[in-house]
Amino acid sequence: MAEVKIITEHYDKDEFISLEGYKKFDGYKMLKKAFKMSPQQIIDEVKSSGLRGRGGAGFPTGVKWGFLPDNGEERYLLCNADEGEPGTFKDRKMMERAPHQLIEGMIISAFAVNSHKGYIYIRGEYSYAAKVLEQAIKEAYDAGLLGKNILDSGFDFDLDIYRGAGAYICGEETGMISSLEGLKGQPKLKPPFPAIKGYLGKPTIVNNVETLASVIYILRDGVDGYRKYGTEKSAGTKLFSVSGNINKPGTYEVPLGYPLMDLINNECGGLKPGRKLKAVIPGGSSAPVLTAEECQKANMDYESLAQLGSMLGSGAVIIIDDSNCMVDMLNVIMHFYHHESCGQCTPCREGTGWLHKVVSSISSGTGRLQDIDLVDEVASRMMGRTICALSDAAAMPARAFIQKFRNEFEFYVREGRSKVKGVTDAQL
Template sequence: MAYPYRHEKETPMLSRGFGDPRTRTLEGWKELGGYTALEKALSGSREDVIEEVKASGLRGRGGAGFPTGVKWSFMPKEKKGPHYLCCNADESEPGTFKDRELLRWTPHQVIEGCLIAAYAMQAEHVYIYCRGEFFEATQILARAVEEAYEAGLIGTNILGTGADIELTVVAGAGAYICGEETALMNSLEGRRGLPRVKPPFPAAVGAFGRPTTINNVETLASVPHIINRGGAWYRGFGTEKSPGTKLFCVSGHVRRPGNYELPLGFPMMELINDVCGGLLPGRTLKAVIPGGSSVPIMSAEDCQTCTLDYEGVVECGSMLGCASVIVMDDTTNIVKQVRRMVDFYAHESCGQCTPCREGTQWLSRILVRIENGKGTEEDLDTLLELGDQMTGTTICVLSDSAAAPVASSIEKFRDDYLALIRRGERVGAA
């Protein structure tokens, strides 16, 4: 088969230290060429670093896929006070488990990426905001930060270049909403994790009222490789519009779930059947959620020609999000799964915006009713109308995220809903 992506057969970059405890140490990371990218970046200009990242076409791995180099260039060129960088390690999207692995196995990869990014944006302080439950990962990261400080890689006059960058690891309290960049900044400042209205955007008014950039862990971990080997080399992986490799978190009904680093543009069915060993014997594919629970659900038919890049997944009716591929076979009760996701969003809603606070609870109540065989066909119309009113009407997109699986599952799996409504039948058990 001719693949729609380019793939040099090289060892993975981001995950090459996974499973090897030596890469947790400064010495082990240096054996793999660690911190040479930082040295290279610091010996050139800030603009050069931004241009290289722009040339690589790297897109943010936190979900939206915004071009990283372009985002960095939004920071003020003239520094009139502190600038900050926040590394978003809040990772709480159901189905997503990549950032914690980057932190657990390759903390120095993340630190190095943070330092390069901070240098490029003149950020004098980096905050790595970790999800509260990531106790082990946070401890490993904190040890690596200590080691890097002792080696003169963080702090004042880094590697004798005159660059001063401090780095602090911050543990959140375990709230999904604190992964949203403006809620993260509020939490960092010691306030409740409530999203802020934009504009002003963080590059103008961010943490502590100062210009700030927020990047995902995987985005920042990709940066040392781009600086070391060049943007053009990075473009040797992936597709024209979605360059590079990406960690795919595969969960659900496959034989070998896990994190897999693959070039963007990799065919979804090949990921499921070849990389993950396929479904259990006798099972057939029913549905896939390709990007974490907040993106539209896909039917088995949608998946057949889908390639896993930002554009490919949109063409097939969903979004790549953070590339968390949740696979569901024919034993799945779609209504139950959607209800569980909606319950998650209802629990995690910060309650600031009425459509989200009330809407997520309302969606959940209707879905429970249908699941218990007590729903009506009008309930489906109400779910869709509610979802409509919850989309694009709130400060952040948590509300949209709750509505997406509901609307798409009614569109793609209406018969499952109708079976429960008309005959009180359960469709699938899982």
């Protein structure tokens, strides 16, 4: 098994960005096919394909679509392009290299869920991607692919871009909805879930960029064709953003279930010469870190990583070799969550700051031995107790770093310095 290019097949071609070029490679062909199907047929296909949300939570997309109430209310389709999980950059690549793929995926999905208005909520920092998308949307409108009566199907769909302002929390679907509504970007209390009461209080579906684009290929290849790749429970291919101490960082599309070590050694060209693998964060900064030993057993799918106590998340693989200090690294992660907590729920608002202060006191050499256990204790009390998952996202890496690399933390407390940095390889 190796890299399988389904979504990313034409990403190397510049012409794929324009409508004309996109059409050359069968672009918008599946939209025509979709219009010949009934919305329910599309939903059924997506359900049977086993497609799971590619944004991080991995919730079955067809099931999510099925939650929409049949009450005749206006529905919204939102594309979550607020790709903020540290280490993740696959959606950016998708939007920059294939904007029409996302638009086509959105129109098909909107047709399936009977929504006539969609928004792409794009991360504020992605100004180039936003520009590309804007141009593509304009092309699509000019070509009658958006707006009223698309391709004489009688189906109307309007699409707009909304740029975020840089808050990580707006990538959480209800936080995103709040932001889109013009409110402070804070997650909303659930229930009610967005499918029942979402954007402007109306039934709303929020899907990730990659999820929406995948719908095209489910229609193209059929359920069996799509399921040819991946595992029983994690079907299809997935884009991974690989970064860190690796020779060829980048976005790679591999079938789900692909062994992590193969991804590192084959696709990504292995580690830098002379370096040993220390750890891998397999699914973005909130996913519990894996030790080098655990990496040997890890397959890149939802179940395998869950079994190892971690998660696939957004597919951001961060490679850590033996030149990195785990204490300093956790400090950076804790700084991020302290900075990004929206401040609504007390355990997260106060806990993220507390964790950051304690870890930073360790990494500045003033920590106490009991601080190491305190981090684990505080983090454990932040889990599962808040409106959204940011609190868990901060707690999980803290607990995993402490549990798996405790010796580095103890060394730092005892010696007042990093076990790794400023020490030559021979001394290690």
